[in-house]
Amino acid sequence: MLWVDKYRPKTLDHVMVHNDIAQNLKKLVTEHDCPHLLFYGPSGAGKKTLIMALLRQMFGPGAEKVKVENRAWKVDAGSRSIDLELTTLSSANHIEMTPSDAGFQDRYIVQEIIKEMAKNRPIDTKGKKGFKVLVLNDVDKLSREAQHSLRRTMEKYSAYCRLILCCNSSSRVTEAIRSRCLNVRINAPSQEQIVEVLQFIGKKEGLQLPPNFAARIAEKSNRNLRRAILSFETCRVQQYPFTDKQTISPMDWEEYISEIASDIMKEQSPKRLFQVRGKLYELLINCIPPEIILKRLLYELLRKLDAELKHEICHWAAYYEHRMRLGQKAIFHIEAFVAKFMSVYKSFLIATFG
Amino acid sequence: MDDDFDIMDMDVPLPEELELLESSYRIYEQDDNLYFDNPPEDEPEFQPEQSPPPDLASPPEPQSNSHKRSRSYSNSDLDSDSPDAEKREKVRVRAEDLPADEDWLRYSPPPSPVTVEEVRFSKEKTLSRFASEIDGEVMPVTAPNGDRVYTKLDRYYGEDRATALNIGGFSSDLALEPISVLFERLDAETFAKTLEASSESQSVVDVPETLTVHETLTVHEKLWVDKYAPKSFTDLLSDEQTNREVLLWLKQWDSTVFGSEIRSTSEDVLSALKRHSSISHNQKPPGSGFPRTKGGHIWSNNKYTNSRSMDGSDNSKSSQDAHDAKTRNVGAPEQKILLLCGPPGLGKTTLAHVAARHCGYHVVEVNASDDRSTSTIEAKILDVVQMNSVLSDSKPKCLVVDEIDGALGDGKGAVEALLKMISAERKHDAGKQSLDKGQTEKKSSKKGRKIASLSRPVICICNDLYAPALRSLRQVAKVHIFVQPTVSRVVSRLKYICNKEGVKANAIALTALAEYTACDIRSCLNTVQFLSKKKETLNAFDIGSQVVGQKDMTKNVLDIWKELFQRKRTKKMERKSHDRKVSEFDTLYSLISYRGDSDLILDGIHENILQLNYHDPVMQKTVKCLDSLEVYDLLHQYIMRTQQMPLLVHLPPIAIIVHHTVAQVQKPIIEWPKSYHKYRTTMMEKMDILNTWHYKISPHIARHLSATSFVEDLISPLLHILSPPSIRPVALQLLSDKEKNDLAQLVSTMVSYAITYQKMKLDTLPNTLKYGVKDELTLSLVPPISNFLNFKDYTSNHYELSLPMKQVLVHEVEKHKILQANVKTVGLENGGHGAIEAGSNCIPFANTNNHAAIVDKKTIESQANVSAMKSNEAKTVSPILNLTNMVNAKDKVKLLDMGNRKKPSRTSSSFFDRFIKSNVKGLQNDDGSLHKETTSEKDRSPLLFKFNEGFTNAVRRPVRMREFLS
Known part of the structure; x- marks a missing residue:
């Protein structure tokens, strides 16, 4: 078992990083005043951890007993009937799923599952928890239609069903849904918080963790707690007593992107762009999301760039990322960004050095 | 006679x-x-x-x-x-x-x-x-x-x-x-x-x-095309x-x-x-x-x-x-089907007919207007190939399948029927050959063969050689591609006909006509005939004017790309004139829109554009081209989403922008766009691997991860963690306590993430992560997560475990899984919380009794039950945490246990022997005590004995202990 999983806080009380949020949530639950919730924030910030702890707070330890189910739905959509399949995680009191996996038919899933839950309303003898919880992951990847169909169902069945939505960015969740939920922003933990967590784990594992080294790990982790803990464990595996100068092995794909960035800096020509295209394809093949590639590439380029150009390049990166989100073939857009960068950089070089 | x-x-x-x-x-x-x-x-x-x-x-x-x-x-x-x-x-x-x-x-x-x-x-x-x-x-x-x-x-x-x-x-x-x-x-x-x-x-x-x-009588005036068809x-x-x-x-x-x-x-x-x-x-x-x-x-x-x-x-x-000589010796040609292809109007059908007639065949034609389902065509082909007409006209027949590429679905029927016959022919080639040689045509045809095979020439005619329906036929047929006849040849023929028909036409007009129709003789003749109705003389103006509709030419995609990337030399001088530009735009536009497949065309542009040799010092042209490709992507996506098909007309101009930006005089080398498709398929495969892995991981871990975060955050460190350089591939008993601890930790990680090693063939392994193991016995990670870091031209610095170490790990992981499964069944039987806690308590007991860890005994269970009752129920730790803790502890114990035991051999293969032996020993040693306890609690709960020789599950089944004891 990895430390990430081992030392994941199981209850709201044990939460270290977002303790204030956890306490608020606990208050909500204990007062039986739980609205729909929308958790958003960068990955590795602790959204899922908080949600799980919240569920446990609501339903007790029973919420931990989950089973994986591959469920099939048959939806009547006017003239035809649609067969859908989706993997869900469910306990007695909640269902957890990623509806965007169903692609463009996600809205049927969203509608069906909520109606189904409303139909099978739990009969609680104590009459306390008259509702089930539906956890929807990656809401920002839901299609617009699914989000629209969600908003009415949310209101209609709110007596029987609470939604917990989870996403990275709330900007792609429609206004209508956001206004129906209690929005909970989970920030990325600060470096100090990460160090704190690492120290905690080190103590539990009985390790000597030099504070400087912990700070370095936190810095390298990009404020991603999961990554920080994983690289902490990696370092532990590679070399134990820790030293301040110990190398922290980087993420391989990030290394690869930095190679690409130095390729771009070295030469600016269509031929080089063609080589870069091959490498970008390599990254995309390995399931790395194009947005992250573009972001990382920009980061790597900015590190090597003259300060004068930084602003312009950032502007172009944003411009191309926007188009990438509108379009379909990510490679076109990343490549266009690289070409633009090459063009800007080369004319800059010519202007300065003649 | x-x-x-x-x-x-x-x-x-x-x-x-x-x-x-x-x-x-x-x-x-x-x-x-x-x-x-x-x-x-x-x-x-x-x-x-x-x-x-x-x-x-x-x-x-x-x-x-x-x-x-x-x-x-x-x-x-x-x-x-x-x-x-x-x-x-x-x-x-x-x-x-x-x-x-x-x-x-x-x-x-x-x-x-x-x-x-x-x-x-x-x-x-x-x-x-x-x-x-x-x-x-x-x-x-x-x-x-x-x-x-x-x-x-x-x-x-x-x-x-x-x-x-x-x-x-x-x-x-x-x-x-x-x-x-x-x-x-x-x-x-x-x-x-x-x-x-x-x-x-x-x-x-x-x-x-x-x-x-x-000719037939019914038509008063024939089309010139028919009238002057070559005879x-x-x-x-x-x-x-x-x-x-x-x-x-x-x-x-x-x-x-x-x-x-x-x-x-x-x-x-x-x-x-x-x-x-x-x-x-x-x-x-x-x-x-x-x-x-x-x-x-x-x-x-x-x-x-x-x-x-x-x-x-x-x-x-x-x-x-050479062919003649061969023919005489061998018989029918190797390729039984002739495939003629070329743009319409060049005389493919005419050639087939004339040539077949010239060689003494009776031509039977199947064309797009006939029924072309598989059964019909097969009957027809059989008819042609094997029957001999009883009529006076007893020429052998020659089948001409015209427009075989016509409709895809229908054309397939014809192609399939033909292919079937060819394959049948191939099978019985040797026998048939001798049969054909030995007998005269008449006799053999009368014989009525059972296997349908081609014994008559079949000529297929198509316009597009690369039509999908023809793919299989292309491989077996002899392919002839028609090229345009020279303009002069067409013109001289046209002139001859014009003379015959009394139409005055000058050579310039006819040349213009031939060029206009791309040497399509049929179209030329029809046009001339049409124009001759109105006027006595033909001139170039008539032809150039829009009186005659331009032919709807569908060109090969490769030709279109070539057209887009190559600038015509002549245009250079005339470029300044506005008209030329407009006409160039028109031709390109019609070229692309006739093809219709703008998706493919733009993919091809994307694939090839960077390989072109255009002068671009500050990459501005490249940026422009890629920007227009982006626009294409956006537009296409928008059209697809909103279903506003009329907007599709705006796609071809994007390609024309690219043409104006980068087109060169020199001939471009064009490749078929494969990389995007390849990227899509490989990505889908890898995504599948990730998803299946995701489902395999136990839910309490998997629920915190999404498939994308695997690659983003997890895999790279996980690989480091899974292959610690500190661990030594030595016998387990030689490890220090700390090392054993590490090993146990590693095994539990592997189990919780559903990772193990499997034997793989060497060639399927990625080379970058190889650690000098040349044996056939190569173990690699399953699921193949290391592949996700296997970028081209990139070497990661991951440490690879040695082969013996991997073997050890495989065994440990298997053991761990079995243990976990047993604990779960026990937990199910005894119902929940107590049993799980009992699991953690049972370990010391197992230790003292010197049991093999993989054997779950009644004794453990019963003892566990007792201790469970004794143990305070007020433990607040969650059962899952408890379970995993227990598993860890148990694993450690087991390792210790093995370390303590003395073994005759230290080779890794002794793993199997060791367990068998210890099993037997354990059984014998515990017999007495077991018997007592089982008799006391026999009726209360059933005893499970898992037989796990060599870690194969083939013979695993629950057996009651009393069957052993009786």
């Missing part, structure tokens, strides 16, 4: 080649003269005189030849000076079987007008022919004694002489031909005349009679090379289709040709006359080659010869 003759009659013209006719044509004329001057008895002495003719026989011009030929086929004029080698052949054959000759003529009605002509001609020509060459030829016919030969010749000559004297008049024919033939011919003539008079009133010059004869091989406008190759291919069928008989006659033709070559003539005067003798076969073959090479008129001659 009659039947044989029938076939012969049809077949005789076949073997000879066009060149043969051309080369020998002049000689015959000469020979005629010679003959008339000399009495037949002197024939032998002619030999020296005849040797000169080959020198005179310079290859005649094709024009004159074609002219003669058309006349020779026509009904009306009967010129004695147009003899044919084929006819000569026939006569010779007939001379052999003279007694039957007359009978045959009388009894069997001539199958077709053409045949009639031939017969008649042969009569006429007999005169000339014998005189000229046949010194050798005649003798063998009546071979046995010389006296007889002479008499025969005399007699025959006598008859022929009479004809010869009356040459030019029909009366001579009357004497020789049966009355039925004559009637028929008369009918045909009158028919032709009336037809001419009625239908062709407006045309100034009369049409060649041949054409009229074959003979030499009339064809298409590329000479292609024509010849098609003909050659058809000829290769001869031995199969016409059987052995035709082979001998074809050699006779060869010998007939050979007679004109002085060398052969001088060297072997008597031998040449014996084509039927044993040696004749090979000999004449050689001579054929010689004479042919002497002709020097044909460029593909040597290959043809």
